[in-house]
Amino acid sequence: MLLDTPICDFGWKAPDFTLRDPDGHAFTMSQNLGENGLLVAFLCNHCPYVQAIADRLAEDTSTLLDEGIGVLGVMSNDYHAVPTDGPAYMRSFTARSGWRFPYLIDEDQSVGKSWGAVCTPDFFGLNAKGELQYRGRLDNTRLDTTSNRTRELVEAMRQISQSGHGPEKQMPSMGCSIKWRKM
Template sequence: MALVASIYKGEFTLPDFTLNDSKGVAHALKEQIGEHGLVVAFTCNHCPYAIAVWPRLVRHAATLKAMGINTIAINPNIHPGFPEDNVDAMRKKLDEWNIDFPYLADETQEVAKAFDAQCTPDIYMFDKNGELYYHGRIDDYWKDERKVTQEELLPAAEALVAGKPAPQPQHPTIGCSIKWLD
């Protein structure tokens, strides 16, 4: 498990990378930005934290899309020791979890390193100019959605669209450590 400190707006811009989805289609990160922004979620298939959050991420992606904020997921755990996270397994999860946004494979882990991503899930929201606006958790209880008392990602998105300053504090994400190749 990793607890990740937040990076705040203005200190990080969306890197210029292109990754393939599980079907081999290339997606340039900067081309994924919606009218108001982009959520990038580093996640995977096997981590219990990621599994618990996937349904919320899928549901929130639809809400965010209606707000002009696109969503992409990036799997940095393309690692021989974790076959449940390989590209074929990602493809199966598209239907199983009803993922209707790009789920990209970071096979070299270059993108995760550029973001300084630490765990799955690790959530970043960028404004329309590609500047980091929010880096934090989806809500205050990863394990059981019924016990959530405070949404955090959606209110941050509302503030972004309204042109308000990023919410503070931005609480760190919690999840399984990324399975680094080296």
């Protein structure tokens, strides 16, 4: 199901978390939140929207990392229901996409739920205080074209890094709904 992200709730305080990557290494949000802010991206392997932006996301997050802005990817889908989102596939998808950021498993889906993530991709740009300042899309391109690309996420994160505040105008990200575990 195609969904759009909600409007940015400026100043919302992001709850801390510790998650592991497919190799078992633990990463804590607060330890990756530096003076230049942090991007937390909810992603998955099987979503055609994530697949379509994977290379551009690699390029843009490399730019952010090189500028001292932290990046964490979180996979909250129920990979028991969608096996191609599982840890082994996360490892190969990361390598194939060229992602340099940790791609973490939200096994019990508690992080996705506490953050209010709705789709993949869903981007949360935080300032140095861990306050939400961006909840928008990667760029202005469509799935079928990348001409005249405006790097909206990069520019927003740069603004957050410099001023602590995100842009007032933000376009929602769109993607596949997160696959929540049936209770």
